[in-house]
Amino acid sequence: MDKMTTEALVFMLSVWALVISATMYSFYRLLTSKRQIGGSDDERE
Amino acid sequence: MGGKEKWASRVGLVLAMAGNAVGLGNFLRFPAQAVNNGGGAFLIPYFVALLVMGIPLMWVEWSMGRYGGQRGHHSTPGIFQSFSKNPFWKYFGAMGLWSCLIIAAFYLYIESWCLAYAGYSAFNGFSGMLPDGVKAFFYDMTGERTNEIFAIGPWGMLIFAICVLINIFILSKGLARGIELVAKIGMPLLIIFAGLLAIRGLFINPETDTKAVTSSWEGLNFVWQPKFDRLGDAEVWLAAAGQIFFTLSIGMGSIHCYASYLAENDDIALTGATSAWTNEFCEVILGGTILIPIAVAYLGLEAVKGQGGFQLGFFVFPTLFENWGALAPVAGFMWFGLLFFAAITSSLAMGQPIMAFFQQEFGMTRPKSALALALLLLPLAIMVAITNSGAFFDEFDYWAGTVMLVVFALGEAILFAWVFGMNKAWDEMNKGAELRIPKIYFFILKYVTPTFLIVILSAYAFKPEEGWTKLFKGETTFAWSGDGMIGKILHKDIEAKIDVQKVAMQKAADMTDGAERQKEVAKAEQTIEFLGTLKTVRNIDRLVMLGVFGLLCLLIAMAWRKRRLEGRE
Numbered sequence: 299m300d301k302m303t304t305e306a307l308v309f310m311l312s313v314w315a316l317v318i319s320a321t322m323y324s325f326y327r328l329l330t331s332k333r334q335i336g337g338s339d340d341e342r343e
Numbered sequence: 344m345g346g347k348e349k350w351a352s353r354v355g356l357v358l359a360m361a362g363n364a365v366g367l368g369n370f371l372r373f374p375a376q377a378v379n380n381g382g383g384a385f386l387i388p389y390f391v392a393l394l395v396m397g398i399p400l401m402w403v404e405w406s407m408g409r410y411g412g413q414r415g416h417h418s419t420p421g422i423f424q425s426f427s428k429n430p431f432w433k434y435f436g437a438m439g440l441w442s443c444l445i446i447a448a449f450y451l452y453i454e455s456w457c458l459a460y461a462g463y464s465a466f467n468g469f470s471g472m473l474p475d476g477v478k479a480f481f482y483d484m485t486g487e488r489t490n491e492i493f494a495i496g497p498w499g500m501l502i503f504a505i506c507v508l509i510n511i512f513i514l515s516k517g518l519a520r521g522i523e524l525v526a527k528i529g530m531p532l533l534i535i536f537a538g539l540l541a542i543r544g545l546f547i548n549p550e551t552d553t554k555a556v557t558s559s560w561e562g563l564n565f566v567w568q569p570k571f572d573r574l575g576d577a578e579v580w581l582a583a584a585g586q587i588f589f590t591l592s593i594g595m596g597s598i599h600c601y602a603s604y605l606a607e608n609d610d611i612a613l614t615g616a617t618s619a620w621t622n623e624f625c626e627v628i629l630g631g632t633i634l635i636p637i638a639v640a641y642l643g644l645e646a647v648k649g650q651g652g653f654q655l656g657f658f659v660f661p662t663l664f665e666n667w668g669a670l671a672p673v674a675g676f677m678w679f680g681l682l683f684f685a686a687i688t689s690s691l692a693m694g695q696p697i698m699a700f701f702q703q704e705f706g707m708t709r710p711k712s713a714l715a716l717a718l719l720l721l722p723l724a725i726m727v728a729i730t731n732s733g734a735f736f737d738e739f740d741y742w743a744g745t746v747m748l749v750v751f752a753l754g755e756a757i758l759f760a761w762v763f764g765m766n767k768a769w770d771e772m773n774k775g776a777e778l779r780i781p782k783i784y785f786f787i788l789k790y791v792t793p794t795f796l797i798v799i800l801s802a803y804a805f806k807p808e809e810g811w812t813k814l815f816k817g818e819t820t821f822a823w824s825g826d827g828m829i830g831k832i833l834h835k836d837i838e839a840k841i842d843v844q845k846v847a848m849q850k851a852a853d854m855t856d857g858a859e860r861q862k863e864v865a866k867a868e869q870t871i872e873f874l875g876t877l878k879t880v881r882n883i884d885r886l887v888m889l890g891v892f893g894l895l896c897l898l899i900a901m902a903w904r905k906r907r908l909e910g911r912e
Binding site for chain 1: 386610613778
């Protein structure tokens, strides 16, 4: 980690935090939702 | 013909959509783009493009797909037609089928390389090889030789055929039992493989690993060190916008198709956002932590600078894993395995819209529509596989994989926000939404996104030779770039290479050694002759692409005639 400048480290961790938070929040909402998905028209077998 | 074609679960849909988006570009293209365009600072235009173009267009495509699906359409000609009675839109929607078909033709070829490399790595085939040896392995597989138009590698072709068959087989199994199942297996494996490689990579240090020349954190620093002065560079903004297009798989018609299997009140806001953020996780965090840091740790910063993601990933990486001892075959298998999973989940998304078109419009069964897809795809794929990569491969990539994505996205943004009407479009996007779409997106979608797309398209079309930044600063005069649309049509890229060879010939003419002079002149003459042939082949390629588009339009006209006769229109 000493090979990284403070600027790069702060930048990387900020972006990682943003992406991980957004991903986890989305999955949390999705997995705790009681709603399921429906379906649509004919499948031709 | 009974039964319902639908997604089995919401998580399955998210993984299939994320699988569609997560492709080779996440692991090979993104890190190279970042280091060449300002390091960490690249992420600023990248996220701006994501928020004002990527995410809104993704929601547009989900909404359009769900809306069209409710009206019995699962491919973009019908989906677009359901938004406007003007017949122009169904032919414009043909582009969604066209792009999928053309991109699949070369993408499947790369996918087959990943499969071959994964298998070869698993059996420790790259053991003791240097990058030149891996390069020779690659050229042996593809059959590509310098200055030769035809490139036939028998065993490479065999693996390519196997790869096409695997895709067709999975597609023929249907949405839930084919595409969704593969995504449910492939995506977690991809994330596990990438996560393990990234974590192992972060521990590379000369103190513990004698083969390492520096710590992998120096490579991470190379990726993330923000160079804010590059933010004034127009090329950096264009590169970021381009990356967002590639990474989210927008402008292709595959998102529309997947979303068309949703019910009227199914959520798209949260589900769409989840798939987009999963893609960002794979790209920014996993993609940014593997390729460059590991390469820098073993080769040093100077050796990695200027190398493309593909070269590093396919020619150099197999040799670097050798430094991991007994883990080398496992690491090689994981690296190319994850690339294969990234590729196959994307290529399936390209096949589904075409199959859906045949099923819906011509009443074909799944197996028959899979066969129809194979018949359409194979001639194009064969042309890619048997010719030099500068011919069909590059042209397909440029026109279908770059330019047409933007054209298509601009068309759909206009159709949705302006022709259909922004008020109705907004209601459609928010129908059943489990995530409140910020109101600012009403304004962004109506004005900012189309403007952004027009700017990108103009920048592509009129791209100057020395780049926009130098032109704006008045440091150069205008000349067409070989990478720009118009420059490409005029073969400026090939002409520039011919000019280089002519200069080489002139230099050779001054040589005192007669034999050496003759050799250099002959080499340059041979290259010029090859480039001339390449120009002709590229013109043929463009006619083929136009022909395919014409054929799709003809099929659409036939389908709508059939619809009218059956009273469905």
